[in-house]
Amino acid sequence: MSPIDTKNDVIPLGEATRAWFAISLQTFGGPAGQIAVMQHKLVDEKRWIGQQRFLHALNYCTLLPGPEAQQLAIYTGWLLNGTRGGLIAGSLFVLPGVIALLALSAIYVRFGSTDLVSALFAGVAPAVIAIVVQAVHRIAKRALAHRALVALAVGAFLALTVFSVPFPLVVLAAGVIGWVLGRAIPGMTRGAGHGEATDGPAPLISDDALHHELPSKRRSLSIVAIGLLLWFTPIALFAAFVSSTDVFVDQGLFFSGTAVVTFGGAYAVLSYVAHQAVTVYGWLGPGEMVRGLALAETTPGPLIMVVQFVAFLGAYRSPGSFDPWVAAVLASLLVTWVTFVPCFLFVLLGAPYVERLRHNQNLTSALTGVTAAVVGVIANLAVFFALHTLFDRNREVGGGPISVDLPVLSSWDPVAFAITGIALLMMFGRSWGPMRTLGLCAALGIGVYLVGLV
Incomplete structure (x- = not known):
């Protein structure tokens, strides 16, 4: 080949x-x-x-x-x-x-x-x-x-x-x-x-039969350009055509940011997501964040999928001129998109x-x-x-650098x-x-x- x-x-x-x-x-x-x-x-x-x-x-x-x-x-x-x-x-x-x-x-x-x-x-x-x-x-x-x-x-x-x-x-x-x-x-x-x-x-x-491509600047620039276009076009469309609520743009930008800092698995970033979603944006309550995590644990796929639940509730409660159910589904799909498209890129x-x-x-x-x-x-x-x-229940013990x-x-x-x-x-x-x-x-x-x- x-x-x-x-x-x-x-x-x-x-x-x-x-x-x-x-x-x-x-x-x-x-x-x-x-x-x-x-x-x-x-x-x-x-x-x-x-x-x-x-x-x-x-x-x-x-x-x-x-x-x-x-x-x-x-x-x-x-x-x-x-x-x-x-x-x-x-x-x-x-x-x-x-x-x-x-x-x-x-x-x-x-x-x-x-x-x-x-x-x-x-x-x-x-x-x-x-x-x-x-x-x-x-x-x-x-x-x-x-x-x-x-x-x-x-x-x-x-x-x-x-x-x-x-x-x-x-x-x-x-x-x-x-x-x-x-x-x-x-x-x-x-x-x-x-x-x-x-x-x-x-x-x-054999290893030699597996797919491989020669890296090149042209290929890399093409992938970056296409990837960024696919990543941010949905957010731009909501920003341009939806003025009755900011929830779509806020969620799209926020979860685009979390997509590039999620090192160490979902648990490493979920505390930050919970704080922002609950106390800053008010998309859901603290107890609901825990229940969303439980739901995500019972489904196949990455645990970070819990962000879909966060988006669903946030848009359902702030739908603007949309029907709440339509807003919830659109936000859920948008956040899923901006969370996983970077992985392909x-x-x-x-x-x-x-x-x-x-x-x-x-x-x-x-x-x-x-x-x-x-x-x-x-x-x-x-x-x-x-x-x-x-x-x-669990308790934290230790002192200084030990916890x-x-x-x-x-x-x-x-x-x-x-x-x-x-x-x-x-x-x-x-x-x-x-x-x-x-x-x-x-x-x-x-x-x-x-x-x-x-």
């Missing part, structure tokens, strides 16, 4: 589209669970891409603002089918979540009650803990091929969990440390997503450069360090999620603990997949709710 060929598909486009659609229906559990689903489908089951290339793509996506799992889908879709594949993979990755959360937002506004969804969440949340734990185990097993990388992962976890070091600083430090370790320990990157094969299955398609712009540098040992070492840190980051998110799922969230043991939730134990048993003891485990735990949550124990 020519280096600049964008038409030939490594995998038939129809077959790849069906695979991405199947993946899109299983993207529960936050980034760790979503990455695990793609790992299972593309690397282990289909064997379309090797473990090394998968982790190399993940390394780059981790450095970008925005949901890294969706960006990983765009990148791997690009490797398999060029630009068309990246667009299809990234779009399908978020589509089920967009539809589901749009429907749940409408139900919330119409009926003002989410008891059934809360019951589902009571079962799904413990299942997500098990999914994340399994994902951390799998990724760590394949990415931490040297004791130095294990130490780096532990250091990243402690930096985030104990010292509250900002995520971008953790990633930057991990890259520098990885580069230093790569020079001091030449064999460190073997089996860590680069170099020699890991214990994963051998891919059916960042990946399609950078992928050829990253691929060209794939065999650069210095870059490989730096990205291997980043991958090790990501294991610690995901473990940190797993702890965060467990604290807020298994216990009703640790610890659970109030008397607030433990026996139902959550029981369902988490069942989910862990099914996934590790019976080798159940994420969807089957989620289905069982959702049924348990509803069952407990119906007998009045929740």
Whole structure:
């Protein structure tokens, strides 16, 4: 295949589209669970891409603002089918979540009650803990091929969990440390997503057969121009033709800004979004922000999709001359657009450069360090999620640079603990997949709710 060929598909486009659609229906559990689903489908089951290339793509996506799992889908879709594949993979990755959360937002506004969804969440949340734990185990097993990388992962976890070091600083430090370790320990990157094969299955398609393009200034300028045009045209249209309310422009600009600062996953930016949406713009109340997050947790796709719920409520309550329902749907779609279009821009712009540098040992070492840190980051998110799922109350302890969230043991939730134990048993003891485990735990949550124990 020519280096600049964008038409030939490594995998038939129809077959790849069906695979991405199947993946899109299983993207529960936050980034760790979503990455695990793609790992299972593309690397282990289909064997379309090797473990090394998968982790190399993940390394780059981790450095970008925005949901890294969706960006990983765009990148791997690009490797398999060029630009068309990246667009299809990234779009399908978020589509089920967009539809589901749009429907749940409408139900919330119409009926003002989410008891059934809360019951589902009571079962799904413990299942997500098990999914994340399994994902951390799998990724760590394949990415931490040297004791130095294990130490780096532990250091990243402690930096985030104990010292509250900002995520971008953790990633930057991990890259520098990885580069230093790569020079001091030449064999460190073997089996860590680069170099020699890991214990994963051998891919059916060679690395050289995957899609690649020669980076060029003309291509880069074209992608930037088209990306920015698509990104901001909807906001400009609302600014030009809608004068009865500012909610569309305010939301479009605000969430465009959050799209470029969302490093470290949704949790890193949601506190800022909540503060601005509640106290500055008044789009919703503080309790509603929490309920929106619960709804987003129960739907497939990135957790940052909660911004769709925020936009829906804000526009419904300030519709201007629009019907409230029309305004809510338009705002929801606008905010989804400005949140995810940048992901396509960042990946399609950078992928050829990253691929060209794939065999650069210095870059490989730096990205291997980043991958090790990501294991610690995901473990940190797993702890965060467990604290807020298994216990009703937590308290912050420490002094100076040390700050640790610890659970109030008397607030433990026996139902959550029981369902988490069942989910862990099914996934590790019976080798159940994420969807089957989620289905069982959702049924348990509803069952407990119906007998009045929740």
